[in-house]
Amino acid sequence: MSLDETWTRLSTNIREIHNQNASNLSFEENYRYAYNMVLYKNGAILYKGVCQLVAENIDRLAQSEIIPAFPSGSSKDPVQQSQEGESLLRAVRRVWDDHTGNMSKLRDILKYMDRVYTKANDVPEIWDAGLDLFLKHIIRPPIQDHITSAVLSLIQIERDGYVISRSAVKECVDVLLQLSVDHDGKTVYKRDLEPAVLTASESFYSVEGKRLLEMCDAPEYLRRVEGRLDSEQARTYHYLYSHTGVPLRKILERHLLTHNLSTVISMPNSGLDVMVDLDKFDDLNRLYRLFIMVPSGMPTLRRSFKDSILRRGREINLASTSLDTGQDIDDGDLNDPETTKGRDKGQGRGATGPPALALALKWVQNVLDLKDKFDCVWTQAFDSNRELESSLNEGFEDFINLNEKAPEYISLFIDENLKKGLKGKTDMEVDAVLDKTITVFRYITEKDAFERYYKNHLAKRLLLGRSVSDDAERGMLAKLKVECGYQFTQKLEGMFHDMKISADTMQAYRKYLEGVSAPEVEISVTVMTSTFWPMSHSSASCIFPEVLTRACKSFEHFYFSRHSGRRLAWQPSLGNADVRVQFKNRKHDLNVSTFALVILLLFENLTGDEFLTYEELKAATSIPDTELQRHLQSLACAKFKILKKHPPGRDVHPSDSFSFNNDFTCPMQKIKISTVSAKVETNMERRETHDRIEEERHHQIEACIVRIMKDRKHLTHNDLVNEVTRQLASRFQPNPQNIKKRIEGLIDREYLERCEDRKSYNYLVRLHEPWIYHVL
């Protein structure tokens, strides 16, 4: 057969294949035609001829299938638009399927050509040539432009909420993924379609971000964003290439999250603060999950979280101080200079009554409630995230330490919970409350102030027998030991020890009394080791009447027979007494403070008409003015008037005189005369406490400096300051200027010297250092 003959027959058959009439053909025949052509060196003609045929076919298909399917562009109706887009994309796919089907058959027929001709002549194999032809004839303007815009418009329609045919898009995208410009270069998808999709997404989401911000409140915004993220993920999965997912997501994160983080979280009436108010855990959780997707999300969230705590914390602080200043002023008598004097002496009655204590307790309770609330948010909505935990702690630490009364308040709260007669709480409940209180205690920086208050409150509880139980007290102590170390609790434990020993001592004393003549007055003594108890060394004392002195001497005699080398100092300011008093009507059993007793005893032999002046009382008892006034008040100006004050009134003045109130009546036989005493500190007491704490701190700093320098011998100024701060952190935060002053003091006393370089210090060895030991 001639070449022409062969080629004519073969090309006709190829056309038949293109017309889907392959079934009538003989594979073997066509294979032989092609084989012969190559064999007789006509491979070039064969190759070019086939390519020509394929190209023609592609053009024909494009003409009949694709071009008619171009969208008209005239419709605005999304449903119609989507249908038009869909039919174009399906047409492209159909053409592709036809083409590849054909090429597959041709490849089989032309196997020999591929093996022998194409390689030798450096042309692509027929399959690849077919792909190139498809690329050249289909993927070109205007067809490609229509394809791209159809895909983009379908994506947009779907983003607008309508349903599209995802499979149509997917099938077309698959085509583009299989076509590469160079044989191992980028696919058409990557080169052309993906950038277009990303650009369109960028502009869409930039608008969407702003739009959502305008029309949604915070929870709704977050819901929508979550929705968008999910839908884009689905989109990528269903009909885009998976690698497109990454840059696409970044676009969303940028426009929907990163740009709008602070606006959303601080939206008035719906932002984080409000969500916390309303315990909207789902919304908060969504916020958390979305925010942590972007780098600036967590810092924004942390800040907002902390601010929310600070805002509420400051309110709590404010609530506890608002009534304070008001209460400080006594109503009436404002212009009376004597009253003013009395007030300055620490008798500010107004601020010390029950309302002040209630404020203190309320403050602690509010803080505990706030902690509960935020802990809940943290665990339920924020997945117990560590970084948020530290923001939470920072927030609490900041506002709690803004309230300078925090150490006192917490101690009062614990005091209240450890006292007898607390209604309605089981042991376990109290224990739970105390555990929570410890977590609040941890936030205080001035732990040494707390220690001082706690000691005082504990001393009162122990001495007045008010503890609910020894176990509860010791339990609390154990908790504090864990937090503060054994140094803190050493002295406190000493107090407990003293109580126990005193009980034993009293037992022995009573036994002793059986063998000797007992004094008329029954006495019960608590012996306190002075270093353990928070007594001011100049505790008020007074002149005891004979009857009391005899009782004291009796005990002393007994005590010194058991212990030698000890000194007992009687503390009447802390004691109380039960005394039976005969009035005109009947006898009453009164429980009074020791000072009050001493005062009362002076009236023992007086009639109702006789009176004693303030000055006389003062001379006879030697009770200091503040105490004298306080106790006279409790006897003559309070609810139960055992004495009459002349002139009557609420305050005691040095010009007053007093008489026994024989006419006193009361339905109860037993009466407790409580002293008007402060639970919460008055301002003057607070200043005093503050001064003492400052003094104590000076000693602590000095001892710390000496300890460090003794160990290190030589240290720079900055290192020394830092080390001191570090070592004292568990008790308080020393001021660097204070540390400097202590250093100077030590230089002056030749514990340290400055070095030549003016930046550091040397430790100076001393022969003996007596004072250091007592402070350490």
Next chain:
Amino acid sequence: MKDTLTRLRAKLGSDSTYFHKVYDHTFTFARTEGQRSLVAFWGLLLPTGLAGGALKYDLTGEDVDMDGEGSSGWTDEHTQWWFQFLTEKGGKGVSKDTWMMLFDFIRTIDSKFLTHDVEAAWPSAIDDFVAWVRSVGNVPTPEAT
């Protein structure tokens, strides 16, 4: 004798090391006379040192970053401020440490006190002095960091 005195006076004014020695010793000597004599001795020593160059502004050995502002250091005017400060605020008396460190302070502080580092090891009296000088407006207060 007179020549020796003249020579020594000149030496005092110009020789830093000699001045330092005399200055240090003066404290122990003056303390026995009482607090006020310290001021008097300062009044004697400082102008001499300033005039003769013994108290010259000397930054060798300092790693201080100078940008020209506030250069040229302590002057007689600063001495007057120091005395004023002591009168107003120096109730507690001057410690040996403060006396000694004033020498170094005079030699290294710039005239506007811009380079003073309150967190360094200067005695607190000198810190207070700088704060006082700033508060009365004699030198600018630096911006808070």
